[in-house]
Amino acid sequence: MLRVLIRKEITETILDLRFMATALLCVVLIPLGMLVNLQDYEQRLAATQQEHQMYRQRYSVPVAPAWGKEEAQGFRPPSVMSLFASGLDPFLPDRVFTSPTGLFRTERHPRLDSAQTLLFGQMDFAFNVTFILSLAALIVSFSAVCGEKERGTLRLMIAHTVPRGKIILAKVVGKYVLVVVPFLVSMLIALLILEMSPNVSIGSHDVWPAFLVILGVTLLFILCMVSLGLCISTFTARAMSSMIWLFFIWVVLVLGIPKVSPIIAEILYPVESENAFSFAKRMAAEDIREEFNQRSKDIEKKYSDQMDKEWNPKFIQIAKKYRNPSSSEYSEEDYLAANKKLNDEWNKANRERYDKLHAVMLPLAEELKRHTAQSLGRLEQDHRNRRKKQVALGLNLSRLSPVSSYAFILAELAGTGVTEMDNLSQNAQRFQEQVKDIYYDQAYNQFNSGQYRPKAYNPFDPPTLPDMTYTRVSLAPVVQTVWPDILLLILFSGACLTLAIAGFNRYDVR
Template structure:
């Protein structure tokens, strides 16, 4: 008797068991149901992206421009965190910012699981794998067939390998069937084209899923070889499943929040506001008094007075620019520290929740689909690179507008003064015929030629980089499978067959 015989026997007993056949049907049905769900989501994401794209281009100005993240066509594999992350970032010449208001696209439905491969396979197929393998050893013992098998002069390892491969031979075709149905529905809907890259990623996902299912079958075998009774093994399996699906992810969230705390939005906004207030207080202003002081001096000629005024204006302008730059540095520091802490917390939670095979598998899938937080961070970095291009463009445009020049103090009429203020500056003083204008610091309302605006083209992470991203986690999954298999083997060697 070889392991193939054990395998054949296991396959037949799986197919004979009507409970399992019902489970296969549920799996296929849910994967089929997940397809229209993904189709509606992908379609809505596309429409949303196009709308935002049009609006973003219209609203671009010399201060800020919004850059958008293209919705991932692979979202049907895993919606990941991207459904709750902002779809755009606001880029200005000196920093990249998150839109603080309304970051969640659907705040009232946030936190609900979504119907995609990651959820259906992660939650349901893992459960089915456990349910298929829990009575592989203990159940055989209870029925007395285990002794009969060993009377055939087979080693325990042979039996275990035969059991494992037999269960996998039933489970993997069910998964492949449901995956093909899902892909067919999505492909025929016409929302995405199944390009070579999408197919490659899907191939990787299929490989990872097989490892993931294998890990769960070994966990089931382990539980089964640890207990003499099948019902105890079942309870152990179900408890394990509840721990990995419910307890570990929420526990990781809680512990992550305790270990890597972030300030609440109010504290953050107060920091920003106090920086603004310091700037408002410290900003040097030109006042009528200063002008009066110069104009009232009897020892100066008109020409000297004009020179003095010019000097005053230049000093104040320089001081104001310095104050504004300092304020800006402060803003950047506060914002970057805040965002850095948010990201650190998320990584902490992800690392902690990798204790659960389901969370590990789901994070792998969302990495491959380009919808997880790592991909979002890469988008954030791409936006930061684009910021430099945008900053250079802004410099060019400002030079073209010419408001960086100092504006000479001179005698003008009231109408000329009004025109000059609206064109060049934000603060101007008109005193006894003299015009003093501080060049503008904000360029928000300056009309610009949008055709010269540099394009932000972020195509997402390339396949190579994605594989690089998942390398360690995929290795962890493989190691987990091998380790549990070895543990199951050891437990099975010590198993009392009688």
């Protein structure tokens, strides 16, 4: 009986204009979006490679003499999976600059050449699903119950000995199949388009497991939307009012909650902006440096004062003794000889003083390095924690809508989500350490006056700067971070289905 009902639903829907429209939109827009994104990805990849190559040709071996203060640049290649969800990709920095102070900085080159694309946003797979497919699923299913009631066919069906639960189940299955089939067809075309590109291979280990998860989650998301549509239709008596509620709920779920909740989180839990923070960091570093400079100056002054106090009288004494205008006991030669002797002694003492000074300065410089790293690390940690709290609050608020859960899952799987931020800074940190070993540890600056180097390091034959190897988070930890969202999607569709069944059981079919 169930099969008959499902078959009836499917035939009915296929003959409907709505099915034609959604199928057409799916089959046109999803592959087209994929094609366009593929081109975009290839361009980004080519640009990164070209830039990297230029950099390697020109700057990868620093110009001799290299004094251990060289800046190395690391490039973040675009992620293949960003084809599916560009997520934060347009905002993530694409270059890392290491620095001798230990504070790497990241930069994003503004891609202002394609102003229109930035203005209207990209049409990637995630966008197509959250906007078009969700609306399509709702439109296919919104009049499933109330439409049939309006036409009067529902009465006839109820008159048969079919349990109501079966009727609603048949409707869910029928509608779901008819949204999923065009979606799968369009996915197939999209995959063919991807496979044609020389830069992307679906069979590679980076792509297919993540792709399968994306596919599964998308099917789940469509189920959410279909059951939501059915749920709406069982709670309204007429197709017209059902349609209006549908649009209302769609606007709230797709446009309202996801966009408003981050801002509400920001208002509830304000964190200073990244600009202000990096400024504060820079200033803190400058202040520490200034303080140490002052200390080193004081020490230097102490030593030179000591020298002056010790030696100046001696020079004056000689001058007085040998150049006494009242007596001509000594000639000018005698004075010069005595002066030279004294000078030699002074030089010796001065060298000793330098050695002593060096012995004091070396720990001071080490302390400066340590102190800077510590206090900046503390600042950074503090800021990051606050930021994390804010993001978590925003995430939880936005999870009221399954659409944002879906968006998070996809962005994380595509390597363009919130955790990619941390991953980027970890990669940058690793790169910084690498360059530090090669260059920055080879020298330390003695504040205002020169620097010291270990003997093994030859500044006239500087080693090549390494490339940054960018590692991405593998699939298992990603799935671990997104499982609450997947669970939420399941819960949401379960809740909608239950509500739909409950609503339909007491539905007035007259």
